[in-house]
Amino acid sequence: MNGRGRLLPIAAAIGFVGIFLFWILYYGRTPETPQSIFEAAGPVARMQLNLFWWIFWAATIVFIVVELAFVYALFHFRRRSGDPLPAQTHGNMPLEIGWTIAPAIILAIIAVPTVSVLWKVLTLPNEGVRLEVEAVAHQWWWEFNYPSLGIKTANEMHIPAGTVAVIKLESKDVIHSFWIPKLGGKLDMIPGQHNVMWLQGDEPGVYYGQCAEFCGEGHALMRFRAIVDTKEDFDKWTALQKQPAGAPTTGAAAAGRDIFMGKGACAGCHTVRGTDARGPVGPDLTHIGSRLTIAAGIMDNTHDNLAKWIADPEGLKPGNLMGTVITKGKFSSDELNGLASYLGSLK
Numbered sequence: 001m002n003g004r005g006r007l008l009p010i011a012a013a014i015g016f017v018g019i020f021l022f023w024i025l026y027y028g029r030t031p032e033t034p035q036s037i038f039e040a041a042g043p044v045a046r047m048q049l050n051l052f053w054w055i056f057w058a059a060t061i062v063f064i065v066v067e068l069a070f071v072y073a074l075f076h077f078r079r080r081s082g083d084p085l086p087a088q089t090h091g092n093m094p095l096e097i098g099w100t101i102a103p104a105i106i107l108a109i110i111a112v113p114t115v116s117v118l119w120k121v122l123t124l125p126n127e128g129v130r131l132e133v134e135a136v137a138h139q140w141w142w143e144f145n146y147p148s149l150g151i152k153t154a155n156e157m158h159i160p161a162g163t164v165a166v167i168k169l170e171s172k173d174v175i176h177s178f179w180i181p182k183l184g185g186k187l188d189m190i191p192g193q194h195n196v197m198w199l200q201g202d203e204p205g206v207y208y209g210q211c212a213e214f215c216g217e218g219h220a221l222m223r224f225r226a227i228v229d230t231k232e233d234f235d236k237w238t239a240l241q242k243q244p245a246g247a248p249t250t251g252a253a254a255a256g257r258d259i260f261m262g263k264g265a266c267a268g269c270h271t272v273r274g275t276d277a278r279g280p281v282g283p284d285l286t287h288i289g290s291r292l293t294i295a296a297g298i299m300d301n302t303h304d305n306l307a308k309w310i311a312d313p314e315g316l317k318p319g320n321l322m323g324t325v326i327t328k329g330k331f332s333s334d335e336l337n338g339l340a341s342y343l344g345s346l347k
């Protein structure tokens with residue numbers, strides 16, 4: 001093959017790799033999707049994102065320099081017909097020293113912001129208002145306790161905007177990981193170990209969370225929401241959550257309550273404060289009606305979805321504990337309607 005003939009496949013390969021890289025970078029940057037890290041909505045996520053870009057550009061410069069040297073060498077030092085065997089060398093002291101020192105310098109440059117961000121993320125801020133939240137992971141849902149407020153809820157963590165939330169991470173069973181991509185993270189939740197992280201949301205909004213450590217078959221369905229409230233909304237939410245459950249006001253809801261407390265066996269696993277339901281196994285349902293989603297963020301909280309969930313928890317989240325007792329076909333559609341009405345009324 002002549003020189004031209006060889007140039008073509010190389011140019012094609014470089015072009016292909018270039019387009020591929022551009023495609024990954026351009027479409028991989030998806031700030032508008034709910035679990036993208038490319039839109040930081042709080043100081044921790046912002047520090048982590050800045051660090052990402054710092055390392056990304058350092059790596060990009062290294063990539064370009066190495067590729068340019070590589071392509072240059074490919075053409076400039078190519079063997080031409082009639083060339084004698086080149087001089088055989090074994091090691092070149094300045095070069096050897098150079099390419100040992102250069103990576104060390106690059107790593108040192110990257111280490112400065114890395115260590116600084118690690119330090120800031122791992123050190124709890126002392127000044128400012130702080131709110132303590134206990135997050136307890138279960139296969140495959142989240143319990144949120146607010147010890148200083150006396151609140152217990154599940155799958156939706158409310159925090160006021162502009163306030164440092166100090167989050168204590170625990171697990172009831174296997175290792176899980178706490179991650180709210182737009183607010184920061186992630187940190188493992190390990191049985192018997194007390195990890196602590198802090199987060200802060202700048203603006204009110206709903207941010208998606210997700211378990212980030214494989215924890216069994218329901219892992220991908222172990223989601224949650226972090227709801228950053230205005231100060232007023234947070235106080236309203238707090239006041240509501242402190243209340244015991246209200247009494248049912250419709251016939252359907254009253255019938256649902258009776259099934260819940262009786263033959264449904266729901267009360268053995270779930271707590272509804274202010275009633276006889278004191279089960280410690282599943283999520284606290286005292287104010288389930290005030291949540292946006294059900295079953296760890298997998299469905300919107302609507303009457304129909306509640307009925308669907310109670311009709312077949314195993315079908316919606318295979319392997320979950322509720323499905324071992326509440327099996328498909330256990331309830332008539334009237335009973336499902338009653339149960340969903342009751343739960344929906346627990347605002």
Ligand SMILES: [Cu+2]
Nearest residue numbers: 176211215222
């Ligand atoms: Cu998990």
